[in-house]
Amino acid sequence: MFVQLLRKSILRRKSRFAMGVASVLIGAAVVTALLTVSLGVGDQVGQEFTKYGANLILQPQSNTIEIGLPGINMGSVTEQKYINESDLWMIKTIQYRANVLGFAPFLYQMVTVGDGPSAQEAVMAGTYFNKTIQIIQPVSPQDPSEFTTGIADVSSWWKVTGNWITDQNDTTSAMVGSNVAQKLNLTVGDSFKVGYAGAQNNSASSNVKELKVAGIVESGGAEDNQIFANLPVAQDLSSRPGKVDTVQLSALCVRCPVEDIASEIQGKLPGVAGTTIKQLTNAEMGMLEKYQSMMAFVTAVALLASTMGIFTTMTASVAERRKEIGLMKSIGAENRSIASLFLAEATLIGLIGGITGYGVGIVLAQFIGLSVFSTTIPLKWEVLTVVIPIAIGVSLLASALPVRRATAVEPAIVLRGE
Amino acid sequence: MDDALISLENVTKVYSGGTRALNEVTLSFEKEEWVTIMGPSGSGKTTLLNIIGCLDLPTSGIVRIDGKEVTGVGQAALTRLRRENVGLIFQQYHLIPYLTALENVMLAQYYHGNPDETKAVDALKNVGLEHRLDHLPAHLSGGEQQRVCIARALINDPAILLADEPTGNLDQTNGNVVLDLIQRLHKEGRAIVLVTHNPDISGIGDRTIRIVDGNVEQDSKPGGDRNGK
Numbered sequence: 140m141f142v143q144l145l146r147k148s149i150l151r152r153k154s155r156f157a158m159g160v161a162s163v164l165i166g167a168a169v170v171t172a173l174l175t176v177s178l179g180v181g182d183q184v185g186q187e188f189t190k191y192g193a194n195l196i197l198q199p200q201s202n203t204i205e206i207g208l209p210g211i212n213m214g215s216v217t218e219q220k221y222i223n224e225s226d227l228w229m230i231k232t233i234q235y236r237a238n239v240l241g242f243a244p245f246l247y248q249m250v251t252v253g254d255g256p257s258a259q260e261a262v263m264a265g266t267y268f269n270k271t272i273q274i275i276q277p278v279s280p281q282d283p284s285e286f287t288t289g290i291a292d293v294s295s296w297w298k299v300t301g302n303w304i305t306d307q308n309d310t311t312s313a314m315v316g317s318n319v320a321q322k323l324n325l326t327v328g329d330s331f332k333v334g335y336a337g338a339q340n341n342s343a344s345s346n347v348k349e350l351k352v353a354g355i356v357e358s359g360g361a362e363d364n365q366i367f368a369n370l371p372v373a374q375d376l377s378s379r380p381g382k383v384d385t386v387q388l389s390a391l392c393v394r395c396p397v398e399d400i401a402s403e404i405q406g407k408l409p410g411v412a413g414t415t416i417k418q419l420t421n422a423e424m425g426m427l428e429k430y431q432s433m434m435a436f437v438t439a440v441a442l443l444a445s446t447m448g449i450f451t452t453m454t455a456s457v458a459e460r461r462k463e464i465g466l467m468k469s470i471g472a473e474n475r476s477i478a479s480l481f482l483a484e485a486t487l488i489g490l491i492g493g494i495t496g497y498g499v500g501i502v503l504a505q506f507i508g509l510s511v512f513s514t515t516i517p518l519k520w521e522v523l524t525v526v527i528p529i530a531i532g533v534s535l536l537a538s539a540l541p542v543r544r545a546t547a548v549e550p551a552i553v554l555r556g557e
Numbered sequence: 558m559d560d561a562l563i564s565l566e567n568v569t570k571v572y573s574g575g576t577r578a579l580n581e582v583t584l585s586f587e588k589e590e591w592v593t594i595m596g597p598s599g600s601g602k603t604t605l606l607n608i609i610g611c612l613d614l615p616t617s618g619i620v621r622i623d624g625k626e627v628t629g630v631g632q633a634a635l636t637r638l639r640r641e642n643v644g645l646i647f648q649q650y651h652l653i654p655y656l657t658a659l660e661n662v663m664l665a666q667y668y669h670g671n672p673d674e675t676k677a678v679d680a681l682k683n684v685g686l687e688h689r690l691d692h693l694p695a696h697l698s699g700g701e702q703q704r705v706c707i708a709r710a711l712i713n714d715p716a717i718l719l720a721d722e723p724t725g726n727l728d729q730t731n732g733n734v735v736l737d738l739i740q741r742l743h744k745e746g747r748a749i750v751l752v753t754h755n756p757d758i759s760g761i762g763d764r765t766i767r768i769v770d771g772n773v774e775q776d777s778k779p780g781g782d783r784n785g786k
Contacts, residue, residue, distance in 0.1 A: 140667040143660065151655040466651045469612055470709065471640030471668035473633060550639075551612040553651050 145483050148460075155456055159488040159534070160495065162448025167496020167530045169441035171522055172503035173434045179508065179516035195401055197222060197386040200412045221246075221382035224370065226408050228274050230388070231286050233403040236278065239390050241292020243267050244383040246373045250333040250366065252323055261319050263333060263366040265373020266290050268304040290367070293387045297362065301327035301354030310372050313350040316363040320355045327352050333366065335376045348376055388413075391427075442533055449488065449537035453481065457545045461552065468550035478542050485538035486531055493530025497523050561585035561621070562716060562748050563609055568618030570604050570771075578604035579615065580771040588716070591749040591762035601771040602752050603721065609750055610719045611639035623716065640669055644710030646739075648722035650702040652694040658705045659690040662712050669713045680708040684738060700731030707738055718742060720751040724758065736761065 149156050199220035222244070230239055243266050250263040267289040274284050291303060304312050313333075315325055325331060334347045350372070356362055374380050390400045401413030457464070464477055501518060508516035563586040570579040578601045586592055586609070596602045607613035608620060611627060614635065620627040622642055627635065652661045662677040681690055684704040694702050703723060710718060720739060724732035736758065743749050751762065759765045767775035 140660075140663060140672050144656070144664070144667075147655040147660075462651070463653060466653070467664070467668070468636065469610075469639070469645055469651075470665045471636060471713075473636050473668075476668060549613070550636075551607045553612075553645075553647060553649075 141480070141483075145480060145487075148480070149484060149487070152456065152459070155452055155459075156484070156488065159449050159452040159485075160492045162445045162452060163489055163492020163530050163534055164496040164499060165448070166441045166445030166533060167493045167526050168499035168503055170438050170529055171497045171500020171526050172507060173438055174522045174525065175501065175504035175516055175519050176507050177431070177434060178519050178522070179504070194416045195388040195390050195397055195404075196414045196416065197388060197404060197408070197411050198384070198414065200410050220410065221379065221384065222386060222408065222411055224374075224381045224383050226411075227383070227386065228272050228286075229407045230386075230404055231272075231274050231282075232276065232278050233400065233407055235390070235400050235403060236282070238400060239388060241288040242386050242388040243288065243290040243293050244370060244386045246370060246377070246379065246382060246384050248335060248373060248377045250335055250376070252319070252331055252333050252366070254332060259319075259322055261333075261366055262364060263368065263373060263376070265368055265370040265376075267370060268307065268367075270307045270370075293389045294358065294362070296358070298357040299354040300357070301352065304353050304367075304369065307369060309369055310375075311349070311351055312353040312368070313372075314354045314356050314367040315352050316365045316367075317355055317357040318363040319366055320352070325352050325355075327355060333376065335378075346376060346378070348372060442529070445492075445530075445533050446537040449485070449534050450541065452488075453485065453538045453541035454544070456484075457481070457541045457548075460545075461548055464545050464548040465550050465552040468548065469553045474546040477546050477548075481538060481542045481545055482535060485534045485542075489531030489534030490527065492534065493527040494523075496530060497526050500526070560587070562588045562590070562623060563750075564619075564621045565608070565615075566619040566621075568608060568615040568620060570601075570608065570613070571616045578771055579608070581618070582771070582773055584766065584773060584776070586717075586748060586750060589743070589746050589748055590764060591743050591751070593759045593762040593765045594750065594752045594768060595754070595756075595759055595765060596768035596774075600768045602768045604771075605768060606719055606721055606750065606752050609717070610643045610645060611635050640713065642716050644713070644715035644718045646703070646706055646710050646718065646720035646723045648725040650694070650699075650706045650726075652702055652705055652709075654694050657691045657693055658686060658697065658701075658708075661694070661705055662709045665709045665712050677708075677712060680712050681705070683711075684708045685734075698731070699727050700734055703727060703731070703735050704738065707735070707742075711742065715747075717748045717750065720749065722753055723751065724753075724755065 199222050201220050224244060227242070227244060230236075230242060233239070246265040248263055248265075250261055251258050252261050253259060268291065269287065269289045271285050271287045274282065274286055277284055289307075299314070301314075304314060306312075313331075315323075320326070323331065328351065330349055330351045332347060332349050350366075350368060356367065370383070374382060388400075388404075390397050397415045401415055404413050405411055467477060500522075504516045508514050563584075565582055565584045568579055568582045569577070571577050580601075582601075582605065594602045594605060604613070608615055611622070614620075614628060618628070622638060625638075627638060630638070652658075653664065656664060658681060659674070659677055662680055663672050663674065666672045666677060678687070678690060681687060684707055686701060686704055686708070689697060689701055689705075692701075694705070697705065703726075707723075718739070723735055723739065727735060739749060739751070740761065749762065751758070753759060764776070764778045766773060766777075
């Protein structure tokens with residue numbers, strides 16, 4: 140009888156029931172879309188942040204020795220130290236390895252560009268452009284055994300005329316900073332000779348290289364005065380095989396500070412010190428927090444709108460059915476019978492609104508994914524298990540006061556003829 | 558008074574706006590008695606019916622049904638008393654518009670905790686509506702709706718049948734059918750308390766009570782006044 144009563148009372152007020160469902164649908168769709176987006180595009184958000192560049196710099200720990208006599212300080216000497224290129228794979232074995240979005244090692248050296256009187260000095264940096272690193276001992280079997288990264292991950296904002304170097308084995312191409320190119324009158328496709336300044340008296344042929352300009356770099360920073368080539372070119376030129384001066388790293392950590400990543404890497408790579416670029420890290424964290432706050436705010440507004448919608452629908456429904464409620468009470472219905480009828484209706488509104496809202500939310504999530512992150516968002520079934528209870532909860536919560544009013548209807552109204 | 562089915566002692570009802578609907582009313586209704594209550598509009602007869610039917614509680618005074626004091630019990634207990642003792646017949650019929658005749662009758666069974674379709678069909682047969690079981694109220698005539706209302710009032714076998722202007726919305730033919738039905742029920746042993754404006758009906762019962770301004774102005778049986786007026 141209860142099911143019959145519920146079914147027929149809903150069918151009689153189809154439009155009002157539909158309005159209630161629509162109210163829940165809006166809230167459920169927004170919650171679904173934002174949850175799906177935030178779960179599905181975590182990586183994409185991270186990738187977006189790599190555009191802002193590296194936020195962690197790894198350098199070799201240097202031993203500085205104070206020299207002089209007792210009471211007379213004559214300065215200090217620093218022993219030149221390097222990071223071993225062969226250790227870099229270990230960066231991807233830290234606990235927060237998934238948060239390491241990319242890195243690029245750098246080996247710097249002063250080089251002489253050109254011949255004779257027109258020769259100029261410049262800084263040359265060997266680095267990774269698009270290097271696939273073998274992760275020798277992945278932490279878990281699910282981890283990939285390789286990681287492709289390079290300067291494009293940490294310096295993607297560079298304006299490049301010509302092309303990026305894409306072949307990790309290319310030892311004849313270079314990317315030249317715009318100031319260097321201007322001084323040496325180099326354009327894309329030109330060839331030039333570089334010689335390692337520290338090896339002027341060394342006749343080894345490996346200390347002079349002929350390189351071809353693949354692209355001209357404009358960053359507005361120090362890079363404009365540098366020449367970039369694949370790391371082995373620089374290592375060979377200065378006879379420092381397998382050595383790296385610094386590593387620039389782009390890391391993103393939502394639930395942990397980047398300092399934790401730095402200290403973990405220090406633990407894994409002996410003799411390496413990590414320094415965070417606070418300003419950038421804080422800005423990234425701030426943006427993530429704002430992104431999350433905005434999502435929470437939009438969700439709260441959508442759920443509030445749903446609550447108001449259901450409240451209005453249920454209040455109107457109770458007002459319309461006042462006489463019916465009075466009649467039910469007059470023929471023996473207890474308050475809990477009346478309440479259960481309305482609460483069952485609210486539960487159904489929440490359930491149907493939640494399921495349809497989930498469907499609409501998935502479509503909305505794809506729209507957000509494509510328009511904001513230029514990617515589709517994978518379907519997250521676990522969102523359904525969150526959205527349905529929220530939808531039913533909101534519907535029941537919004538119905539609490541109208542149901543209270545329903546139970547307060549006096550049975551005597553059926554005789555008073557109100 | 559101890560054998561009375563319903564007894565009211567000094568019952569006063571004052572509504573929240575200050576309206577005094579009943580004023581120190583003392584009355585008793587015997588088992589199997591037909592009492593007709595008359596009075597002008599606003600005299601307090603509906604309030605009296607509400608209190609007798611356990612639909613409302615008095616502001617002061619004592620109400621007993623079958624010897625049990627009603628006043629002072631909670632809403633849930635009042636609902637139980639109403640469900641077990643009282644059947645209601647309304648001038649407006651008050652059928653649930655989206656339920657069929659049969660379902661309207663079964664709703665009263667459902668709230669009583671014992672839905673029984675066969676019994677509900679028999680109740681409708683008893684009022685001559687066996688061919689209208691699956692009709693919605695909108696597809697029934699006024700007389701038929703009133704008979705569904707009577708079937709619903711009787712389904713839980715109450716001792717008291719309260720009827721508020723049961724023929725007020727019916728033409729004479731249908732009104733007579735309904736009155737015949739109520740008379741039959743009375744003969745079967747039910748107490749009837751009937752409120753009406755219609756003086757023709759007032760003579761049918763065992764006793765007529767006239768209420769004016771919340772006071773019992775006349776309480777008479779054919780052949781003599783009970784209160785000596």
